Amino acid sequence: MLTLENVSVNYGAIEALTDISLQVNQGEVVTLIGANGAGKTTTLRTITGLLEPRKGRVTYEGTDISGMATHKLLPMGISMSPEGRGVFANLTVRENLDMGAYIRKDKKNIADDMERGFTLFPRLKEREKQKAGTLSGGEQQMLAMARAMMSRPRLLLLDEPSLGLAPLLVHTIFEAIDNIRAEGTTILLVEQNANAALHHSDRAYVLETGRIVMKGDSRQLAADPRVKEAYLGE
Amino acid sequence: MDTFVQQLINGLTIGSIYALIALGYTMVYGILRLINFAHGDVFMVGAYTGYMLAIHLGFESSPSIIGFAVVLFGSMIISAVIGMLIERFAYRPVRKYSRMTTLITAIGMSLFLEYTFVVIFSGTPRAFPQLLPNDNYTLFGNATINTSQLLIFVVSILLMLGLQYIIFKTKVGKAMRAVSFNLNSAKLMGVNTDFVIAFTFGLGSALAAAGGVLVAQYNPKIEPLMGLLIGLKAFVAAVLGGIGNIPGAVLGGLLIGAAETLVVGYGQYIGIPSTYRDAVAFAILILVLLIRPAGLLGSNVQEKV
Ligand SMILES: Nc1ncnc2c1ncn2[C@@H]1O[C@H](COP(=O)(O)OP(=O)(O)OP(=O)(O)O)[C@@H](O)[C@H]1O
Ligand SMILES: [Mg+2]
Numbered sequence: 048m049l050t051l052e053n054v055s056v057n058y059g060a061i062e063a064l065t066d067i068s069l070q071v072n073q074g075e076v077v078t079l080i081g082a083n084g085a086g087k088t089t090t091l092r093t094i095t096g097l098l099e100p101r102k103g104r105v106t107y108e109g110t111d112i113s114g115m116a117t118h119k120l121l122p123m124g125i126s127m128s129p130e131g132r133g134v135f136a137n138l139t140v141r142e143n144l145d146m147g148a149y150i151r152k153d154k155k156n157i158a159d160d161m162e163r164g165f166t167l168f169p170r171l172k173e174r175e176k177q178k179a180g181t182l183s184g185g186e187q188q189m190l191a192m193a194r195a196m197m198s199r200p201r202l203l204l205l206d207e208p209s210l211g212l213a214p215l216l217v218h219t220i221f222e223a224i225d226n227i228r229a230e231g232t233t234i235l236l237v238e239q240n241a242n243a244a245l246h247h248s249d250r251a252y253v254l255e256t257g258r259i260v261m262k263g264d265s266r267q268l269a270a271d272p273r274v275k276e277a278y279l280g281e
Numbered sequence: 282m283d284t285f286v287q288q289l290i291n292g293l294t295i296g297s298i299y300a301l302i303a304l305g306y307t308m309v310y311g312i313l314r315l316i317n318f319a320h321g322d323v324f325m326v327g328a329y330t331g332y333m334l335a336i337h338l339g340f341e342s343s344p345s346i347i348g349f350a351v352v353l354f355g356s357m358i359i360s361a362v363i364g365m366l367i368e369r370f371a372y373r374p375v376r377k378y379s380r381m382t383t384l385i386t387a388i389g390m391s392l393f394l395e396y397t398f399v400v401i402f403s404g405t406p407r408a409f410p411q412l413l414p415n416d417n418y419t420l421f422g423n424a425t426i427n428t429s430q431l432l433i434f435v436v437s438i439l440l441m442l443g444l445q446y447i448i449f450k451t452k453v454g455k456a457m458r459a460v461s462f463n464l465n466s467a468k469l470m471g472v473n474t475d476f477v478i479a480f481t482f483g484l485g486s487a488l489a490a491a492g493g494v495l496v497a498q499y500n501p502k503i504e505p506l507m508g509l510l511i512g513l514k515a516f517v518a519a520v521l522g523g524i525g526n527i528p529g530a531v532l533g534g535l536l537i538g539a540a541e542t543l544v545v546g547y548g549q550y551i552g553i554p555s556t557y558r559d560a561v562a563f564a565i566l567i568l569v570l571l572i573r574p575a576g577l578l579g580s581n582v583q584e585k586v
Contacts, residue, residue: 097465121471133466135459146459149452150471198471 048073054103063089065257078236078244081254087237088130091204126200132191136180143179147197164193185216206237221247241278245269286424288546294430296538297437301492302515303530305485311461311525319390321512327490328497331356341410349412353494357487364486365479398505406504409497429499514562523579
């Protein structure tokens with residue numbers, strides 16, 4: 048569904064990604080794990096056209112999307128919940144969800160999807176008319192995820208959805224990921240919480256200073272001594 | 282007391298014009314963090330466009346409300362297109378560079394508009410035709426208000442309500458607010474941010490053009506540099522209200538208009554000669570920057586997460 052072939056990305060003179068190749072197949076949950084500054088966010092920003100690869104190709108369902116204008120990707124079915132959540136603090140919770148459905152015109156279904164989002168995260172329903180900037184960090188994260196789902200994406204990109212959340216909320220977020228997946232959405236999940244990410248995904252890639260150093264079945268990686276030592280703190 | 286009421290009416294009249302122009306400064310700043318120094322000149326372009334429409338459509342000879350409406354809306358639409366062209370061909374190509382670059386581009390654009398109009402129309406002022414019969418109405422006591430002042434109030438209020446509706450009730454308005462908070466997040470929602478930015482320029486330019494036509498009705502003398510001082514004052518109004526803040530722009534405009542005419546009317550009693558009128562706005566600017574740089578309604582805390 049999504050393929051990165053030998054992608055290199057620079058910030059000015061600094062090379063942030065070197066020859067990255069990865070693949071996400073229809074129906075899978077694939078996770079990308081790595082330490083701070085490894086290049087995970089850079090990878091997602093490259094997929095969504097916020098950055099242009101210096102070298103290599105990004106293809107989505109057979110179309111070359113390298114460096115394509117960001118706003119053209121949502122209509123193709125790619126939606127992202129950005130790092131640091133990126134909710135519109137000056138808009139209400141409901142307006143944020145409306146923005147998630149910006150490209151859709153089917154009012155009736157949008158209303159249904161909004162209800163579905165509220166079922167997934169009942170806390171958002173209670174805060175519906177509140178400005179998103181007044182929500183707690185965890186609530187903003189839920190909103191960012193619910194908003195990313197409002198376009199009915201086929202591929203969902205999540206950048207550290209559990210960052211800075213209490214264990215109970217982390218659990219809620221991963222439960223939501225399982226639900227979204229069960230509904231047939233393909234997910235590329237970037238996480239530092241390697242333990243949870245490996246347990247809620249099919250396959251994984253490990254990124255280290257801009258290079259993919261390991262890849263494989265999530266269970267196998269979770270059992271790999273190198274991964275255990277470096278990312279699972281065992 | 283009567284003269285006080287009279288001064289207030291005069292002040293709020295000119296203040297409404299500052300407010301209309303300040304809205305354009307503040308909306309563009311809110312979205313691009315760009316101070317569009319050519320915005321005052323779009324006000325002038327609006328006045329000239331109205332002038333051309335009035336002359337060529339023959340409304341100058343027979344004053345009527347229809348003639349006025351055609352000139353007003355015609356000028357707003359044409360100026361909106363001009364504002365969008367300015368954005369497209371002057372600002373968009375330099376958007377990715379530093380703020381200093383875009384600021385210099387804006388100053389260049391301002392001079393370009395001013396002197397293009399000097400070349401076309403010469404620097405000599407022209408008389409803007411009377412589009413409506415100008416009557417005087419006596420309010421309580423001896424204070425009077427004339428038709429063109431009344432028009433300024435009514436039209437500005439209607440336009441501001443219209444703007445409020447667009448920003449808070451329409452899809453493109455929601456997108457404008459989203460873009461102003463976070464451009465990249467808006468792109469991720471599928472928002473064509475280039476379109477939203479162009480739309481914002483169009484909206485601001487239409488309001489400035491309306492201001493141009495309304496002022497030309499009130500004080501029927503137009504010239505290519507007429508946007509300079511009024512544009513600067515409107516910019517100060519936007520800063521006073523809190524740049525980027527829409528109600529702030531309206532409040533700032535009205536306050537500066539009122540402060541100016543009060544200085545003209547009463548400044549002499551506290552040692553400020555009425556010739557200092559044009560300095561008032563800039564004194565206010567200095568005070569705001571010293572005391573409350575974020576402006577009256579601007580938030581001091583950065584609300585970005
Ligand atoms: N705008 C930028 N300009 C210059 N360098 C950048 C920029 N953004 C990121 N980098 C650098 O690129 C590298 C990869 O950053 P990236 O944000 O992709 O890491 P990450 O894996 O997402 O880290 P984290 O887990 O902390 O979010 C880092 O060394 C970072 O300092
Ligand atoms: Mg990151």
